[in-house]
Amino acid sequence: MTTSTTPGQETRQQTRPSSLDAETLWRQDRDHFIHPFTDFSQFHDKGCELITDSDGIYVADIHGNRFIDGIAGLWCVNVGHGRHEIAQAMADQASRMAYFSTFNNLSNAPATQLAAKLAELAPAHLNHVFYTCGGSTANDATIRLVHYYFNRLGKPSKKRILSRRNAYHGTTYLASSLTGIESNNWSFDTLSELVTHLSEANLYRRPEGMSEEAYCDHLVAEFETTIADIGADNIAAFIAEPIMGAGGVLVAPQGYHKRMQAVCRANDILFIADEVVTGFGRLGHFFASEAVFDTQPDIINIAKGLSSGYSPLGASLISDRLYEVLGTPQCKGGVLSTGFTYSGHPVSCAAALKNIEIMEREDICANVREVGPYLEQSLKRLAHHATVGDVRGSHFMMCIENVADKTSGELLPVEARVGDRVAEEAQKRGLIIRPVGHLNVISPTLIWTRETVDTAVAILDQALAATTESLQRDGFLPA
Structure with missing residues (x-):
């Protein structure tokens, strides 16, 4: 396994790239697959990232970039991948x-x-x-x-x-x-x-x-x-x-x-x-x-x-x-x-x-009861970021609500795409979370450990800081 480094201390583990033809699949996907909840304002140009491999708490894209799965596929891969x-x-x-x-x-x-x-x-x-x-x-x-x-x-x-x-x-x-x-x-x-x-x-x-x-x-x-x-x-x-x-x-x-x-x-x-x-x-x-x-x-x-x-x-x-x-x-x-x-x-x-x-x-429910409160407490430490208005949820079902003003709860304009920004910054660093408008959802596989939580929260800490900087740079937040 290797790691790749990009600006901003962004490290992402890699696995062997898929033998599939990435360019052909990207075009076939864009031209023929109507995805649920597609944002067509971006899809025709950006297409989709192809996830091709998975194991345990990780998934990997067609280029071999490996990510911690912070959404359990879509709320569902509870026992982890590759069973x-x-x-x-x-x-x-x-x-x-x-x-x-x-x-x-x-x-x-x-x-x-x-x-x-x-x-x-x-x-x-x-x-x-x-x-x-x-x-x-x-x-x-x-x-x-x-x-x-x-x-x-x-x-x-x-x-x-x-x-x-x-x-x-x-x-x-x-x-x-x-x-x-x-x-x-x-x-x-x-x-x-x-x-x-x-x-x-x-x-x-x-x-x-x-x-x-x-x-x-x-x-x-x-x-x-x-x-x-x-x-x-x-x-x-x-x-x-x-x-x-x-x-x-x-x-x-x-x-x-x-x-x-x-x-x-x-x-x-x-x-x-x-x-x-x-x-x-x-x-x-x-x-x-x-x-x-x-x-x-x-x-x-x-x-x-x-x-x-x-x-x-x-x-x-x-x-x-x-x-x-x-x-x-x-x-x-x-x-x-x-x-x-x-x-x-x-x-x-x-x-x-x-x-x-x-x-x-494996008594996976017991793991959730033990690690879940730790995930809650760890995520709440992210409340110091300028855009974090609320951190809520229970056990392995959590959400960060991003706002323009922490006191009033006023939201950023839709065009700021704050949830997308946070998710993109997290993904650069090796963690997939879900953007839903101004929200970010964390709903991991149920086999996360305290060590996984520590890694994921550290990535989110960096992602939220980078998001604040980009929002300030683009004029959505005061510098």
Whole structure:
């Protein structure tokens, strides 16, 4: 292994460059691959960096530059990269039977075993698994099942879903409607008549002078008022991430989720926990809803860490109470007529089973509970930088909010691209983090050690200093 040095004390470890033709692939990617969330103001000229190799906490690009993966692929590679056990489990299953339908009373062993394992790991009342292909489809399918549930109970008016501003629940048509990040839906249509968005629980930007306890009261009161305005008989469910992910890693006030659940129970509204990000160890437990937030959702939706990203897979975990209705024939010859060709895909389920086995054997959740608070404390030391307004999150789910003024929280103009600047400076130094507007998200693989944290935070310290200098040079901050 070698290191390369560029101006500004920027060092980046290198591995052997890929044998792939970098120039050809770069052009093919630019000319043919429509990437999710592409910034076309830059893409046509800059294209994409091709990541070709990975191992443990590292990924490498086509030129051999190696980086610490600070985003776990995209919230998901929880057990780390290059786990040969998972690859072998997938290969063995593909060799034996790569795919067969799970429609019409057919099944397969990995899907069956995984469903039983998920029921064992989940809160005790969630014993039934509806498989999907990822997080968006889990949230989408869940709403369809919820509407079906109330139709079967003779309550067809209960259709409205309550979500939250800055929530992220996916990008399929219905899931994007649940999503409350305004910029995600610019120029796209949504099912606005179906979804009402409440305020997000944003402690950093709560009303000035309001205590955390009073802020929680304020949010719960807004929920109750919204229910009264719409009518409980017209509301089917409330969906919430235990900690908001893409919307800014927002941690709600103490007791918020439990109180929101109580309001749901009092009004015959289902409580859906979107644990696509928080599930499978990111907060130190396989599921955060009960273990961390003391709630018992009617449905928990999962994906990402379920297979550690080794194969696409999602699921909705359904309570016994709902299954009593969903599992009853609707009429003679009537079936539960929803699902996906790849529901319970055997190769994906084999990957998930091995992923869970590794997590349990290595007690990866315990590592998160031990190293996570150290990551929180270490990142908070970055608050001395001029642009850092807030450092927040929990365990291996963290965010830096960049601002123009630390006292007022005023933001820099969009054209300053502050989140991108920080991410670019970090990547120069060997760490990949995620820019989301003025935010930077750190959501690493769950196998980081204290030593990894020290290295990553040192890189971020340099990256934030370099960003401040560039913003001053470009006139976005006073020199």
